Amino acid sequence: MEPNTMKTLLLFLSSILLLLGFSAGPLITRLYFIYGGKTLWLSSTLQTSGFLLILIPLSISYIHRRKTQASRAKLFTLSPFLILSSSFVGLIIGTSDYFYAYGSARLPVSTASLIYASQLAFTAAFAYVLVKQKFSPYSVNTIVLLIVGPVVLALHGSSDRPEGGV
Structure with missing residues (x-):
């Protein structure tokens, strides 16, 4: 598969997931609380757990790199600083999701x-x-x-x- 085609497919997949997440997420959260849902942690965890879907295109990318670069392909191509920074941003987003769930339950x-x-x-x-x-x-x-x-x-x-x- 050509690199430009791969980038286009990944961009398309990312756009679809973003569209679904931003449009369906608030509606599902609201319906959860309207129909008797009480657990804030469950709602906020579900909002944050969507990051696991990114593992699919990352795995495809890694397999593609393994085919083209043989055994030289690294599992992680990010620097440790970038990994720590991303983890910190993830914690902030998780906290934001908790407050979002709290507001959806109460407002x-x-x-x-x-x-x-x-x-x-x-x-x-x-x-x-x-x-x-x-x-x-x-x-x-x-x-x-x-x-x-x-x-x-x-x-x-x-x-x-x-x-x-x-």
Whole structure:
């Protein structure tokens, strides 16, 4: 398989998994708590455990390297500093997932959707400031629509509080 084809396939797989994770994750978490789920640790662990799926393309990549480089292929191509840094970021993400599960269990849908919309706005703003991300009219339109939707939901949310919630 050609390197460009492999990169394209991995990019496509990554995009599909990202799309599924970001769209289905909050819905499944919300449904879990609406239908009686009580364990915050289970919910936050499930959000974080998706990283195991990345082992599939990494294994394919390693097997491909073993075929082309014979016995010279290393199992880990990262430096120890990068591995430690990635582990630290993983711990921060795990903590974030726990707080996300706590908020999903306690907050009404209207409030949670406003928080998620503000997260999108901050991500877009920081992408513009830190990475110098250029916005096209299409991306600005998408961001505005994704923020207006939760605002409309919040304006009409009177009976969306979970049992035992705030």
